Structure formats: structure tokens, C-alpha cells
Amino acid sequence: MFSLKLEDVLGKALSLRSLTGPEIVFLLGLKEEDEICLLFQTAQVLRERFFGPKVFAYGFVYFSTYCRNNCRFCSSRISNRQKLRYRKTESEIREAASSLAKSGVHLIDLTMGEDPRYYGRREEFEGLAELAAVVKRETGLPLMISPGAVSEKTLRDFAEAGVDWYACYQETHNRRLFDELRPGQSYDGRMLKKYRARDMGMLIEEGIMAGVGETNLDIANSVSAMRGMGAQQTRVMSFIPQDGTPMVDRHSPLRLRELLIIAVLRLAFPDRLIPASLDIDGLANLKERLEAGANVVTSLIPPSMGLSGVSQASLDINEGNRTIQGIIPVLDKIGLELADAEDYGNWVGKERKKLRRQNLNCEAEV
Numbered sequence: 073m074f075s076l077k078l079e080d081v082l083g084k085a086l087s088l089r090s091l092t093g094p095e096i097v098f099l100l101g102l103k104e105e106d107e108i109c110l111l112f113q114t115a116q117v118l119r120e121r122f123f124g125p126k127v128f129a130y131g132f133v134y135f136s137t138y139c140r141n142n143c144r145f146c147s148s149r150i151s152n153r154q155k156l157r158y159r160k161t162e163s164e165i166r167e168a169a170s171s172l173a174k175s176g177v178h179l180i181d182l183t184m185g186e187d188p189r190y191y192g193r194r195e196e197f198e199g200l201a202e203l204a205a206v207v208k209r210e211t212g213l214p215l216m217i218s219p220g221a222v223s224e225k226t227l228r229d230f231a232e233a234g235v236d237w238y239a240c241y242q243e244t245h246n247r248r249l250f251d252e253l254r255p256g257q258s259y260d261g262r263m264l265k266k267y268r269a270r271d272m273g274m275l276i277e278e279g280i281m282a283g284v285g286e287t288n289l290d291i292a293n294s295v296s297a298m299r300g301m302g303a304q305q306t307r308v309m310s311f312i313p314q315d316g317t318p319m320v321d322r323h324s325p326l327r328l329r330e331l332l333i334i335a336v337l338r339l340a341f342p343d344r345l346i347p348a349s350l351d352i353d354g355l356a357n358l359k360e361r362l363e364a365g366a367n368v369v370t371s372l373i374p375p376s377m378g379l380s381g382v383s384q385a386s387l388d389i390n391e392g393n394r395t396i397q398g399i400i401p402v403l404d405k406i407g408l409e410l411a412d413a414e415d416y417g418n419w420v421g422k423e424r425k426k427l428r429r430q431n432l433n434c435e436a437e438v
């Protein structure tokens with residue numbers, strides 16, 4: 073087998089050619105500090121080329137922590153009796169979204185577990201689509217919805233309500249590992265939702281989890297799957313052990329693994345959005361995630377509203393660190409700056425227009 077040279081692989085990425093699976097596996101296996109630094113610098117060069125010093129920020133409203141599923145890694149799993157759950161009312165959701173919008177975030181992400189109240193009653197989802205339209209109108213911001221693997225009809229309702237993004241993380245594209253992590257759920261069914269949402273004109277966020285037994289080849293396959301679905305936002309999050317779950321005794325992976333994956337995502341998707349999530353370590357390691365090539369800070373949560381994160385239910389929330397004011401000093405320190413709402417709106421508008429054109433071309437070909 074021929075051996076790869078780091079300069080060649082990085083040079084290929086800089087000339088915007090797609091990396092192969094073996095090249096991605098090679099990058100993920102880097103051990104030497106100077107080589108890892110070169111990888112991160114290349115990721116920064118690529119981010120700078122497409123986004124300059126501008127970083128986007130997303131507000132997060134996790135409005136229901138009830139879920140009908142039993143994912144082994146997640147504290148919201150149905151069989152977790154230790155979990156203190158909540159379900160926010162429509163006015164609480166609107167208040168949280170408005171507060172986030174006033175604080176200067178660029179997008180509102182409405183997230184829930186697969187709450188049986190919604191999954192049991194069609195009209196609840198219709199109400200949610202209407203609420204999404206209201207939140208979008210009141211905040212004037214693009215909207216992402218992360219409601220789980222909803223029906224085709226519900227996806228269409230969201231698209232018609234003007235929802236810009238549909239997020240539904242697979243966590244892994246290794247089917248065996250998926251079955252372990254998400255027992256009783258359909259790998260293909262979940263993937264299909266993203267394809268259908270894309271066909272309806274919504275932008276797609278796909279996500280994977282690091283430290284759950286995946287190999288480097290699995291990550292390379294995930295990159296390929298993300299490319300295949302044309303995801304406009306690609307993310308990785310480190311596994312955090314959760315009380316009341318079967319994986320509570322597993323260790324969280326070294327953060328270097330997540331940073332390497334962020335950098336690889338930037339090389340593979342130089343002009344896409346790649347999050348640095350506050351939901352893993354709070355403000356800690358935000359700088360490192362941005363230095364690995366991320367360009368969106370996600371999971372900003374307004375303090376004192378009784379809202380939680382997903383991986384970290386309370387870390388840095390009531391301290392006010394998961395806010396625009398909390399992240400600005402970190403951006404300043406590394407020469408980055410918060411984008412204007414207009415910059416983000418333009419990016420989303422351009423991508424949605426591009427997607428509509430692609431969809432129309434596909435229809436014309438059929």
C-alpha cells in the first residue's frame with residue numbers, strides 16, 4: 073500500500089478537490105503535534121477563504137425533553153426515570169426565541185425529543201408548524217427545526233411554514249453501530265427524512281457523535297454520506313456520559329478527536345457551516361473548536377428561562393456564558409468576529425435558492 077504525505081493531502085484540500093476515504097482516515101490518525109497544527113491551519117485557511125473572519129451564532133430552544141425513543145446515549149430516553157422533564161408552552165417558546173433574537177443570534181433552533189404528545193396527535197404537529205411560522209415572523213430570523221423523524225406530511229407542513237433548516241442527526245453511518253445507539257429505530261427511515269426535507273427545499277444539518285465506538289473509517293463513510301445528501305451544515309459532537317443511561321460508565325473521548333473531525337469536515341466541506349457546540353463543554357474549548365475550522369457557535373441558551381441543553385443540561389447556562397456576550401471575548405481573542413444577521417440571512421437565502429434550482433433541475437430530468 074502506498075503511503076500518503078500530509079502536504080499532498082492538505083494541498084489537495086486547498087485546491088478544493090474532494091478527499092478520498094483513505095485520505096480522511098490518514099488525517100484522523102495524525103499523532104504529531106506539528107502535523108496536527110498544520111491540519112488546523114489548513115482548516116482555518118479554508119474557512120477564511122469562504123467566510124473571512126465572520127462567525128455565526130445559533131440560539132437553541134429545547135422545548136420538550138420528553139421522548140418516545142430509547143437511544144442508549146441520551147438522557148431524554150424514555151426509560152430514564154431519573155430525568156426531570158419539561159414541555160414548554162407556546163408563549164414560553166416565543167418568549168425564549170424573542171429573547172435570543174434580541175441578544176443578537178442569527179438563527180433560532182427549535183428542538184424537541186420525539187415527544188409522544190406530538191407523535192401521538194397530528195394536530196400537535198400542525199400547531200408546531202404554525203408556531204414555527206410565528207417564531208420566524210416575530211424574530212425575523214431563519215429557523216431550524218429538530219423534531220426527530222417526523223412524517224412526510226409534517227415535513228411538508230414545516231416546509232410550507234417557511235422553516236429553513238431540518239436537523240436530524242444520524243450520529244453514525246455505520247448501520248451496526250446505529251442499531252446499537254438507536255435501538256428500534258430505522259437507519260434508512262431516518263436518512264430518508266433528510267432526503268425528503270431537502271427535496272422540499274429545506275437546508276439539511278447532519279451530525280455524528282465522536283467516542284461511541286466508531287472507527288476512523290466510519291467517520292470517512294459519514295463524510296461520504298453527508299456529501300451524498302448535500303448537507304449544508306455538518307457537525308460532530310463528543311459523547312458525554314449521561315446519568316440514567318446504559319452508557320453512563322463510558323468515558324467521553326479526548327477532545328482532540330472531535331477537533332480532528334471538525335478539521336476534516338472543514339477540508340471536506342470548505343464552504344459549508346460547521347458548528348462549535350457549547351453543549352459539550354460550555355465555553356471551555358470553544359476557542360479550540362474554532363481554531364480547528366468551525367464557523368458557527370451553537371447552543372446559545374438564554375439564562376433563567378428553565379431551558380436545558382441536550383448533552384450538558386445546565387453547564388454554563390444560568391451563568392450567562394452560553395450567550396452572545398459570553399462568546400464575544402473568545403472570538404476577539406483569536407481574531408474572529410460575530411457576523412451581522414444580514415450576512416447569515418444572505419447565506420441561507422443563497423443556499424435555499426441554489427437548492428430550489430437543483431430540485432427543479434431534478435424534476436425536469438425525471
Ligand code: SF4
Binds near residue numbers: 143146147148220
Ligand atoms: S437522541 Fe433524540 S430520539 Fe434519541 S432518546 Fe434522545 S431525544 Fe429521543
